[in-house]
Amino acid sequence: MTVKVENLTKKYISADEEVVAVDDVSFEVTEGDLFTLLGPSGCGKTTTLRCLAGLEIINGGRIEIDSDVVATPDQSVQPEHRDIGLVFQSYALWPHMTARENILYALKGRDWPKEDRENRIQESLELVGLPDVGDRYPSELSGGQQQRISFARAVSYQPSVLLMDEPLSNLDFKQRRRMRRLLLEMLDEVGITTIYVTHDQEEAFEISDETLVLTDGKEAQQAPPEELYEKPTSPFVANFLGEANLYSATPLEVNESEQTVVCEIAEGDTRLEMKCTYGDEEVLENPVVVIRPEDVKSKVRADGGTSNNGVITQETQEANQWEGEISRQLYRGSFTQNIVDVGDITIKMKTDKPILGEDETVTVSVDPEDASLVLGHR
Ligand SMILES: Nc1ncnc2c1ncn2[C@@H]1O[C@H](COP(=O)(O)OP(=O)(O)OP(=O)(O)O)[C@@H](O)[C@H]1O
Ligand SMILES: [Mg+2]
Structure with a gap:
């Protein structure tokens, strides 16, 4: 492990009030991995990074880099x-x-051998694809170019760990995408262990080997991106990473061998029975159903002529199938988000194209495998 963080706690005192910015957080980063810290504004990402960098005195726990405390x-x-x-x-x-001087300053600070400094500066500039801008001042460079110089400076003295705090968030959407790819290429070339802070889940998905989701200074879940999306362990993670239908549920009938449970979902005057799948039994204490909008299937005509993403099988028709009304359609370019009202219960359903007009009736279904239970608050 290149980086090991154990029970890290950092508190600030602000206007006589104590803020626990990082609350008992632990994680390990495998050598060569790109590890992201992801979470909403104020969840403690920058503070964690500042503790790693040595810019803050920590209040609890310990940090190891390369086996040194x-x-x-x-x-x-x-x-x-x-x-x-x-x-x-x-x-x-x-x-x-x-x-050039910015990079030189960093090399001097790290006692890089004098005779190799010029050479190393040029190598670093070449690494970021800007071999000819060495004599320009930051104000003579674009935002993206400045960020590349900042990257060149950070890796010039060949540290064993690179820490990056939202490095692309000052760039516009298109530039950000381009820089993201370039950054991955550069990181690949340097092969350095990286801890990367972002609040953008798409960015985290695209670049991470492993992601730690933080909320309110605490660990929410740590996993590779796919697992976070497919198997969130809390309503917070399910909702923060992509869109999700979330319903508090009451278990009615548990089938332990199948690991399924028929639950009741209630809202206003509406009650639905929904067959769901669970992993760990403890979720049955206080289950919340998570359904991704893309896993809600529709059947819009009596003849079964249109179906958004797959045919409704006999099996799913028997279990989780309801009739509802499309109350809104949100056009999002490459897909449409349909808001379906089944009585007082709202179901978000993603389709490639708008499937019907608003106020029309639609039959929706959810495979029990796609209705998974997570633990709500205890
Ligand atoms: N110097 C400080 N003094 C007091 N409170 C602070 C200080 N720095 C951060 N905080 C508080 O600590 C918490 C975590 O802040 P932090 O900057 O780590 O969040 P973040 O996850 O990086 O958010 P963002 O996505 O907005 O950058 C917040 O509640 C913030 O207000
Ligand atoms: Mg921050």
Whole structure:
């Protein structure tokens, strides 16, 4: 493990109030992996990164980098002695220094051999595809170029870990996509262990080997992206990563051998019985049903002529099938989000194209396999 964080806690005192920005968080990053910290604004991502970088004194736990303990509440190794590179959202280049001087400054700070500095600067500029801008000042570079220089600077002294805090969020949508790909290529070339902070789930999905989702300073779930999407363990993660239908449910009839349970879902005057699948029995204490909108199937004509994503099988018709009314259709370009009202219960259903007009009747169904239960609050 290149990075090991154990029970990290960081508190701030602000206007006489204590804010627990990071609350007992643990994770390990495997060498060479791209590990993302993902979560909504204020969940503690930047604080975690600042603790790793040595910019904060921690209040609890410990941090190891390359098997060296670099932080406990009583001891803190200075940032420049931590063998890390840092890239910030704001680029943080010295405005009065050229690109070359910015990189030189970092190399000097890390005692890079004098005779090899010029050579290393050129290599770093070439790595980010900007071999000819060394003599320009940051104000003479575009945002994307400044970020590439900032990256070149962070990896110039070959640290063993790279920390990046929302490095692409100041770029526009198209640039961000391009830079994301370029960044992956550059990281691949350098082969460096990276911890990357983002609040953008699409970005996390595209780049991560492993993701830790944080909420309110605490760990919500850690897993590779696919597992986070397919097997969220809480309503928060299900909802934060993509869209989800979430319903509090009351278990009626458990089938242990099948690991299915028929639940009742109630809203206003409407009650539905829904057959769901569960993994861990403890979720039955307080189950919440998670259904992805793309897993809701529709059957819109009596002759079965149109079906959004697959044919409704006999089996699913028997279990989870209801008649509803399309109350709204939200056109999203490459797909349409249909809001279906089954009495007082709302079901979001994703289709490739608008399937029917608003206010029309539709039959929707959900395969029990696609209605999975997670634990709501205890
Ligand atoms: N210097 C500080 N003094 C007091 N409170 C702070 C300080 N820095 C951060 N906080 C608080 O700690 C919590 C975590 O902040 P942090 O900056 O780590 O969030 P974040 O996940 O990076 O959010 P964002 O996505 O908005 O950048 C927030 O409640 C924030 O207000
Ligand atoms: Mg932040």
